[in-house]
Amino acid sequence: MADMPQDAHPDAAKLAGLAHTEQYAYYMPENYAFRSEKGLTRRVVEQISYQKNEPEWMLKFRLRALEIAEKKGRPKWGPDLSHLNFDDIYFYIRPQEEKGTNSWDDVPAEVRETYRKLGIPEAEQRMLAGVGAQYESEMVYHNLKEEWEKQGVIFLDSDTGLQQYPELFKEHFATVVPPEDNYFAAVNSAVWSGGSFVYVPAGVEIDVPLQAYFLINAQSMGQFERTLIIAEPGSRFHYIEGCTAPTYNSDSFHSGVIEIIVKERANVRYSTIQNWSHNVYNLVTQRAIVQRHGSMGWLDGNLGSKVTMKYPSTYLMGEHAHGEVLSIAFATDGQHQDAGAKVIHAAPYTTSSVVSKSISKGTGRSSYRGLVQIHEGATNARSNVECDALLLDDQAKTDTYPYIEINEKTAHVGHEATVSKLNDEQIFYLQSRGLPADAAMALIVRGFLDPVAKELPLEYAVELNRLIELEMEGSVG
Amino acid sequence: MSEHSLEIRDLHARVADGEAILNGVNLVVPRGEVHALMGPNGSGKSTLAKVMAGDPQYEITGGDVLIDGESILALEPDERARAGLYLAFQYPVEVPGVSIANFLRLALNARREEGDEIGVMEFYARLQRAVKALDWDESIIERNLHEGFSGGEKKRSEILQLLVLEPSYAILDETDSGLDVDALKVVAKGVNAARGPEFGALVITHYQRLLNYIVPDKVHVMAAGRIVKEGSKELAMELDTRGYDWVRVEAGLNPVGDDEHAPRVGA
Numbered sequence: 001m002a003d004m005p006q007d008a009h010p011d012a013a014k015l016a017g018l019a020h021t022e023q024y025a026y027y028m029p030e031n032y033a034f035r036s037e038k039g040l041t042r043r044v045v046e047q048i049s050y051q052k053n054e055p056e057w058m059l060k061f062r063l064r065a066l067e068i069a070e071k072k073g074r075p076k077w078g079p080d081l082s083h084l085n086f087d088d089i090y091f092y093i094r095p096q097e098e099k100g101t102n103s104w105d106d107v108p109a110e111v112r113e114t115y116r117k118l119g120i121p122e123a124e125q126r127m128l129a130g131v132g133a134q135y136e137s138e139m140v141y142h143n144l145k146e147e148w149e150k151q152g153v154i155f156l157d158s159d160t161g162l163q164q165y166p167e168l169f170k171e172h173f174a175t176v177v178p179p180e181d182n183y184f185a186a187v188n189s190a191v192w193s194g195g196s197f198v199y200v201p202a203g204v205e206i207d208v209p210l211q212a213y214f215l216i217n218a219q220s221m222g223q224f225e226r227t228l229i230i231a232e233p234g235s236r237f238h239y240i241e242g243c244t245a246p247t248y249n250s251d252s253f254h255s256g257v258i259e260i261i262v263k264e265r266a267n268v269r270y271s272t273i274q275n276w277s278h279n280v281y282n283l284v285t286q287r288a289i290v291q292r293h294g295s296m297g298w299l300d301g302n303l304g305s306k307v308t309m310k311y312p313s314t315y316l317m318g319e320h321a322h323g324e325v326l327s328i329a330f331a332t333d334g335q336h337q338d339a340g341a342k343v344i345h346a347a348p349y350t351t352s353s354v355v356s357k358s359i360s361k362g363t364g365r366s367s368y369r370g371l372v373q374i375h376e377g378a379t380n381a382r383s384n385v386e387c388d389a390l391l392l393d394d395q396a397k398t399d400t401y402p403y404i405e406i407n408e409k410t411a412h413v414g415h416e417a418t419v420s421k422l423n424d425e426q427i428f429y430l431q432s433r434g435l436p437a438d439a440a441m442a443l444i445v446r447g448f449l450d451p452v453a454k455e456l457p458l459e460y461a462v463e464l465n466r467l468i469e470l471e472m473e474g475s476v477g
Numbered sequence: 478m479s480e481h482s483l484e485i486r487d488l489h490a491r492v493a494d495g496e497a498i499l500n501g502v503n504l505v506v507p508r509g510e511v512h513a514l515m516g517p518n519g520s521g522k523s524t525l526a527k528v529m530a531g532d533p534q535y536e537i538t539g540g541d542v543l544i545d546g547e548s549i550l551a552l553e554p555d556e557r558a559r560a561g562l563y564l565a566f567q568y569p570v571e572v573p574g575v576s577i578a579n580f581l582r583l584a585l586n587a588r589r590e591e592g593d594e595i596g597v598m599e600f601y602a603r604l605q606r607a608v609k610a611l612d613w614d615e616s617i618i619e620r621n622l623h624e625g626f627s628g629g630e631k632k633r634s635e636i637l638q639l640l641v642l643e644p645s646y647a648i649l650d651e652t653d654s655g656l657d658v659d660a661l662k663v664v665a666k667g668v669n670a671a672r673g674p675e676f677g678a679l680v681i682t683h684y685q686r687l688l689n690y691i692v693p694d695k696v697h698v699m700a701a702g703r704i705v706k707e708g709s710k711e712l713a714m715e716l717d718t719r720g721y722d723w724v725r726v727e728a729g730l731n732p733v734g735d736d737e738h739a740p741r742v743g744a
């Protein structure tokens with residue numbers, strides 16, 4: 001099973017069929033070096049830790065997290081998760097290392113086919129497939145990496161990070177999102193694998209975004225990735241999670257944890273645009289702690305999946321700390337995007353802004369779930385929340401759950417929500433200029449998302465547009 | 478003649494499942510000519526324009542519209558546009574987040590084969606020429622389509638698009654209303670720039686004033702969803718001084734200005 005013939009995959013026929021029936025039929029051959037048994041058990045957790053050859057404290061941490069998860073049970077609010085059955089899930093799969101693959105032609109045909117269906121540019125496809133040496137960006141990246149290393153920057157996948165920097169890792173790991181925090185964080189803590197480990201020393205400013213797709217290898221792609229980002233005082237950088245990178249995982253459950261520590265005067269941006277296959281439950285905990293005068297910006301794009309629950313949260317712990325969330329959700333048939341933001345103002349003069357844009361189509365439903373909390377003593381805190389929903393047809397649904405808790409008289413909190421429907425007059429207008437109806441709709445949707453999309457680096461904005469066009473396909477009756 | 482003209486033949490249309498608005502319109506605009514379409518409020522001028530462009534809110538119950546002898550009624554609005562028709566709307570919509578430059582590039586490329594997209598420099602030069610022809614500031618191309626535009630700016634944008642898209646036939650629906658005198662001259666200049674043997678236009682207006690700048694080859698008068706009178710540019714002047722009542726009476730309609738759906742006298 002581990003070694004599949006490359007041109008006669010047993011599921012090739014199935015794959016070909018899927019191409020016609022399901023637009024997002026991502027597919028990944030079951031090439032793995034190790035796979036745990038199904039279900040979430042103590043034995044599985046022990047296996048994972050053993051396979052990874054981890055320090056003792058990590059195994060203990062995992063087991064404690066498992067106990068917490070069992071005690072907590074699943075959340076009783078939010079989207080319907082009743083079809084998510086853990087007994088059917090492999091919680092750990094270590095893929096075959098594609099060592100020695102340095103020719104694009106060596107990449108299995110079905111993998112290339114999957115990339116093609118995703119429409120990933122060939123350059124990035126090669127990267128994803130591990131054909132790094134031939135990819136010129138790889139060279140550019142290697143040079144960058146050398147430069148960063150000279151400045152003391154660490155940019156590794158989390159498993160390697162734990163092995164190479166055990167002290168630093170242990171000091172910060174799970175300090176932002178402890179397993180007690182919520183059920184899915186506890187599950188992730190028990191079975192985590194992969195993700196990125198980023199450390200930027202004091203005062204170091206990086207102009208080029210740190211892009212996670214450069215890290216992609218057998219280790220870093222996971223359903224239960226754990227990302228830990230540490231920004232020392234005065235550092236500044238932008239971390240980007242590759243757009244389509246995690247999608248070729250066809251498993252039905254993804255639950256990542258992202259922890260970010262923004263120290264005094266540091267400035268961190270975290271951007272991710274994710275496009276999951278339509279059978280995935282995507283339940284992610286993203287959180288940042290921001291110290292005095294620090295600034296944290298989230299850009300969070302959610303496409304695909306069956307259910308997404310994702311509320312990037314920012315804890316503003318020091319005076320003048322600033323948090324910003326730009327969020328995009330696109331729910332199509334059968335999908336529920338439950339996304340939003342959480343901002344906790346725990347110190348004076350802290351400021352935050354949340355802009356959420358959601359689109360629903362067909363039987364899709366998007367919800368904005370947000371919390372703004374102003375603690376007592378957080379004098380002169382300011383927060384502004386804006387959520388705009390766009391419905392593409394009469395069937396589509398949207399709802400908002402904005403929770404605002406203010407315990408400080410001097411706080412200024414603004415909240416604004418709009419719901420609009422795709423406007424026939426706009427479509428006719430654009431059509432009258434020569435754009436076909438589907439292109440007209442896609443353009444309107446892109447315009448709606450523009451305030452968020454323009455914050456993305458160009459190549460990601462382009463990719464976002466392409467994903468939207470894919471989602472829009474078949475919108476015209 | 479039909480070989481090189483925009484032709485409307487006995488066109489009947491109504492609001493989908495609603496009352497009839499166009500009751501047999503006949504009108505021909507040959508290429509190379511500019512015609513004016515006038516008529517009282519509610520007589521059906523905008524409806525005619527939108528029906529020709531393919532607005533799905535109207536239903537055609539009879540007749541035909543032809544471009545250079547080919548019926549376009551079976552075509553989608555975008556196909557009509559690509560067949561050479563352009564409508565400058567009386568009330569252009571706003572499309573937030575979509576810049577004029579980006580939108581026009583997409584619109585131009587929609588007219589071309591895949592792989593034959595217009596070069597960025599070529600496009601930019603074309604856009605710049607159009608902006609200059611309208612005495613406009615270049616920064617306008619980065620603004621979002623009509624977002625926050627004044628009434629006059631919207632009208633100017635409709636002409637800008639016309640100059641960039643270079644249609645064979647244009648219908649301008651009250652592009653002059655809401656314009657100050659200077660803007661009016663600029664818009665007229667734009668239309669006159671498009672004028673030529675390969676271009677035909679139907680200019681809908683209430684005011685003789687515009688026709689001083691865009692001199693029409695012919696004037697059509699619409700009332701109660703039909704063309705009731707045709708004449709030369711002098712007709713526009715006459716309407717300006719005498720109003721529409723006499724035309725309506727001539728056509729056998731009630732001389733009431735405010736109810737276009739009033740029954741015909743003696744009917």
Ligand SMILES: Nc1ncnc2c1ncn2[C@@H]1O[C@H](COP(=O)(O)OP(=O)(O)OP(=O)(O)O)[C@@H](O)[C@H]1O
Pocket residue numbers: 492495498516517518519520521522523524525534567737
């Ligand atoms: N979508 C619609 N639904 C209902 N009635 C409509 C619709 N479109 C047009 N009408 C009616 O049809 C008639 C003609 O309208 P139209 O806008 O074509 O007039 P017009 O000649 O352009 O008038 P104006 O000079 O005021 O612009 C009016 O009575 C108008 O109310």
Ligand SMILES: [Mg+2]
Pocket residue numbers: 522523524567650651
């Ligand atoms: Mg009108």
